[in-house]
Amino acid sequence: MSIDAIGEARRQVEICNACRYCEGYCAVFPAITSQRSFLDGDIQQLANLCHDCRGCYYACQYTAPHEFDLNLPKALGQVRRDSWHQYSFPSGFGAVFQKSGLAISLAVVIGFAFVFWIARQFAASADGQGFYAVMSHGLMVAIFLPAFLLPLFSLMVGLRRYWKAVEGAPVSASHLMSAMHAAARMKHLSGGHGEGCNFEDEDRFSNARRWWHQLVLYGFLLCFVATSSATLMHYLLSMPAPYAWYALPKLLGVPGGIALSVGTVGMLAVKMKSDSALSDQRFYGGEVGFIVLLFLVSTTGLGLYWFGDGDWLGAWLAVHLGSVLAFFLLMPYSKMAHGFYRMAALTRDAQRGAEHS
Amino acid sequence: MKKQCEVLIVGGGNAALCAAITAAEAGAKVTVLEGAPKSHRGGNSRHTRNFRCMHGGPLGTLTDIYETQEYYDDLVKVTAGKTDTELARMTIEQSEDCYTWMHEHGVRFQPSLSGTLSLSRTNAFFLGGGKALVNAFYRHAEGLGVEIYYDTQVTHLERNGGRIEQVVVTHEDQEFRLLPKAVIVASGGFQADLDWLADAWGPAARNFLIRGTPYNRGVVLRDLLDQDIQSVGDPTQCHAVAIDGRAPQFDGGIVTRLDCVPFSIVVNRQGDRFYDEGEDVWPKRYAIWGRLVAAQPDQVAYSIIDSKSLDLFMPSVFPPVKAGTVEELATRLELPPAALKDTVEAFNSACKDGPFHPTELDGLATDQLTPKKSNWARPINQPPYYGYALRPGVTFTYLGLKVDETARVQGQDGALENLWAAGEIMAGSILGQGYLAGFGMTIGTVFGRIAGREAAHHVN
Numbered sequence: 001m002s003i004d005a006i007g008e009a010r011r012q013v014e015i016c017n018a019c020r021y022c023e024g025y026c027a028v029f030p031a032i033t034s035q036r037s038f039l040d041g042d043i044q045q046l047a048n049l050c051h052d053c054r055g056c057y058y059a060c061q062y063t064a065p066h067e068f069d070l071n072l073p074k075a076l077g078q079v080r081r082d083s084w085h086q087y088s089f090p091s092g093f094g095a096v097f098q099k100s101g102l103a104i105s106l107a108v109v110i111g112f113a114f115v116f117w118i119a120r121q122f123a124a125s126a127d128g129q130g131f132y133a134v135m136s137h138g139l140m141v142a143i144f145l146p147a148f149l150l151p152l153f154s155l156m157v158g159l160r161r162y163w164k165a166v167e168g169a170p171v172s173a174s175h176l177m178s179a180m181h182a183a184a185r186m187k188h189l190s191g192g193h194g195e196g197c198n199f200e201d202e203d204r205f206s207n208a209r210r211w212w213h214q215l216v217l218y219g220f221l222l223c224f225v226a227t228s229s230a231t232l233m234h235y236l237l238s239m240p241a242p243y244a245w246y247a248l249p250k251l252l253g254v255p256g257g258i259a260l261s262v263g264t265v266g267m268l269a270v271k272m273k274s275d276s277a278l279s280d281q282r283f284y285g286g287e288v289g290f291i292v293l294l295f296l297v298s299t300t301g302l303g304l305y306w307f308g309d310g311d312w313l314g315a316w317l318a319v320h321l322g323s324v325l326a327f328f329l330l331m332p333y334s335k336m337a338h339g340f341y342r343m344a345a346l347t348r349d350a351q352r353g354a355e356h357s
Numbered sequence: 358m359k360k361q362c363e364v365l366i367v368g369g370g371n372a373a374l375c376a377a378i379t380a381a382e383a384g385a386k387v388t389v390l391e392g393a394p395k396s397h398r399g400g401n402s403r404h405t406r407n408f409r410c411m412h413g414g415p416l417g418t419l420t421d422i423y424e425t426q427e428y429y430d431d432l433v434k435v436t437a438g439k440t441d442t443e444l445a446r447m448t449i450e451q452s453e454d455c456y457t458w459m460h461e462h463g464v465r466f467q468p469s470l471s472g473t474l475s476l477s478r479t480n481a482f483f484l485g486g487g488k489a490l491v492n493a494f495y496r497h498a499e500g501l502g503v504e505i506y507y508d509t510q511v512t513h514l515e516r517n518g519g520r521i522e523q524v525v526v527t528h529e530d531q532e533f534r535l536l537p538k539a540v541i542v543a544s545g546g547f548q549a550d551l552d553w554l555a556d557a558w559g560p561a562a563r564n565f566l567i568r569g570t571p572y573n574r575g576v577v578l579r580d581l582l583d584q585d586i587q588s589v590g591d592p593t594q595c596h597a598v599a600i601d602g603r604a605p606q607f608d609g610g611i612v613t614r615l616d617c618v619p620f621s622i623v624v625n626r627q628g629d630r631f632y633d634e635g636e637d638v639w640p641k642r643y644a645i646w647g648r649l650v651a652a653q654p655d656q657v658a659y660s661i662i663d664s665k666s667l668d669l670f671m672p673s674v675f676p677p678v679k680a681g682t683v684e685e686l687a688t689r690l691e692l693p694p695a696a697l698k699d700t701v702e703a704f705n706s707a708c709k710d711g712p713f714h715p716t717e718l719d720g721l722a723t724d725q726l727t728p729k730k731s732n733w734a735r736p737i738n739q740p741p742y743y744g745y746a747l748r749p750g751v752t753f754t755y756l757g758l759k760v761d762e763t764a765r766v767q768g769q770d771g772a773l774e775n776l777w778a779a780g781e782i783m784a785g786s787i788l789g790q791g792y793l794a795g796f797g798m799t800i801g802t803v804f805g806r807i808a809g810r811e812a813a814h815h816v817n
Contacts, residue, residue, distance in 0.1 A: 014676075018671065025484070056485070058485075065396055203496065
């Protein structure tokens with residue numbers, strides 16, 4: 001339960017506040033030392049600042065078998081996931097996707113089946129080219145626009161709730177810039193010394209996780225911009241898909257898709273190497289499932305581009321759109337939520353830094 | 358375990374690892390025997406946070422300059438002259454080079470921690486603290502091919518004239534007799550052996566808490582002293598500070614410190630004050646309070662503040678005991694309520710008006726009160742009231758092995774041929790009394806490196 005998780009994290013944070021040896025690792029510790037007592041929202045804010053880099057875990061003189069039994073990344077990880085669930089909208093729905101890779105796969109399969117069914121029900125317009133020959137543009141928009149906007153709306157409601165809990169002030173451009181600056185480099189996963197985190201091989205520092213994650217992040221952003229540019233070309237310039245390899249959607253989308261595919265494989269590899277006993281194992285399946293889903297989205301997108309001609313087009317399209325559909329709909333309830341909450345936490349941290357100085 | 362080994366290092370803390378790395382880099386085959394399990398490796402080094410470092414100009418995280426003479430003067434002040442001038446000066450002079458050496462071997466530094474600004478010029482803070490340093494050194498040593506055994510207690514070093522011939526070791530319930538060419542002992546003091554502490558200090562020591570590792574039981578120290586090795590340091594003394602009385606018996610480390618004393622009154626079990634709580638700023642006084650509390654009945658005291666002072670010091674690891682009235686607080690702390698009330702009232706009526714400055718000696722003293730409180734004397738009258746139990750927390754012991762400037766251990770009839778010492782086990786040579794923050798790690802690093810170099814030279 002979230003109250004217990006917060007209580008346990010608070011117990012650990014209070015020990016950290018009396019020690020302070022880890023101050024240089026990341027933003028969590030300066031945020032701790034600026035306070036003497038911690039409300040639930042304070043703990044949730046700390047939790048969403050934590051990257052689970054484990055620098056503090058391996059440096060800690062109070063980890064088990066010491067009776068203080070500290071494992072701050074684990075305690076904050078529990079609070080973090082609970083906070084996404086607590087603030088999610090509609091509330092109380094979808095906790096299963098944080099924990100279960102099986103639930104995510106089921107969602108994907110349902111996504112496939114749905115797209116297949118739709119494609120069979122509505123014969124595409126005869127003049128459609130490429131994949132629009134399988135499913136018309138209008139139909140795709142009718143499905144994917146709400147499937148994208150509704151989860152986004154749901155996330156925004158969640159973030160508003162979070163913002164209230166952490167006593168956030170009105171956001172200024174400088175706070176946002178500061179947050180984006182930190183996120184763009186994953187500054188807080190640098191270990192403070194630039195050598196990275198202690199994730200894959202006990203106390204050895206490595207930037208591998210940081211690199212893989214940024215490959216995923218920038219790959220995802222490239223794909224997003226590619227899709228957005230295609231939308232603009234379609235509506236503003238009346239240039240519908242398919243596009244040639246030198247068109248903007250392809251120039252951005254293909255490298256983005258490759259980066260996303262390679263990055264997710266890298267993320268999975270470092271995750272497999274890490275000591276899973278140090279984090280909350282209840283969420284392991286959900287996290288792996290989410291990474292696999294991202295891999296599926298990007299890889300099937302590339303597959304559609306390279307191999308989706310002739311007879312295989314329909315199959316590739318269903319697999320790709322099915323996984324995209326599942327990915328969109330699960331955004332508020334899967335690990336995808338972390339990006340939004342992290343940005344909120346970084347923004348709040350920038351605000352608090354300004355308030356204290 | 359292999360019987361034959363070149364350089365055998367007894368202990369697994371900072372000094373031992375500095376010796377191991379230096380010897381391995383000089384080409385020696387090195388074996389490290391750590392008495393603790395891997396989870397508790399590193400002795401007291403795992404609880405440290407910085408080392409005191411001489412520097413002629415800004416160096417990494419260190420600001421300004423801190424020259425040999427000032428460093429040496431600081432040492433003389435805390436030890437009241439109980440130091441070996443030559444060894445001390447050599448240690449100080451070599452400390453500057455240690456900064457770079459540590460960095461080259463994986464240690465990372467961070468600016469001085471919040472609440473420790475006074476040390477930013479003199480002490481280099483390890484990023485993540487001493488355990489992170491220990492981790493970096495172990496990783497580096499493993500990379501150099503150093504063989505490391507945990508849970509391995511050395512029980513006896515067999516001396517034959519000027520040589521150590523055999524080393525007896527217990528590992529996984531089996532006894533091994535090793536035949537090293539050179540031995541470096543870096544296995545710390547004896548503060549975790551409560552029986553020894555009680556023999557040395559008196560039965561009151563059984564109520565002391567040990568701030569550091571439970572594995573520093575002085576087994577090797579005693580074994581060598583029983584074989585006519587010259588000792589240094591007062592065998593009856595230990596360095597003790599006043600810490601949170603609720604701390605665990607061992608390994609409480611840094612978080613158990615309490616910085617509330619200057620803003621409080623401190624009473625004993627009878628509810629009486631016994632010393633000037635405001636004599637000087639806390640960094641200069643915390644060390645004497647270990648002894649003061651040790652001299653009170655049951656080796657316990659209670660620091661009492663009111664709500665005015667709660668935010669003036671670093672947060673404590675355990676929340677204070679809290680009550681709406683002084684009598685209620687006394688009951689909760691199991692003190693005689695009437696006596697505590699009298700003490701607080703007598704103190705309050707001796708307080709004068711005047712400016713209060715928590716960060717400097719403000720001269721806000723009591724009037725006609727025994728014992729006097731010389732600074733920060735504000736009446737304790739604003740509920741809620743808070744109390745912390747204080748107990749003596751032992752950091753280290755002073756008794757050690759006498760060494761020369763090459764870290765070679767001295768027998769009654771001269772230096773031993775193949776035995777060196779580094780770290781707490783020989784620190785009494787330089788630190789005969791008192792303590793200078795971060796100096797233990799400096800001694801360990803300097804002498805660890807010297808011992809490693811000398812031992813490697815001996816076997817090559």
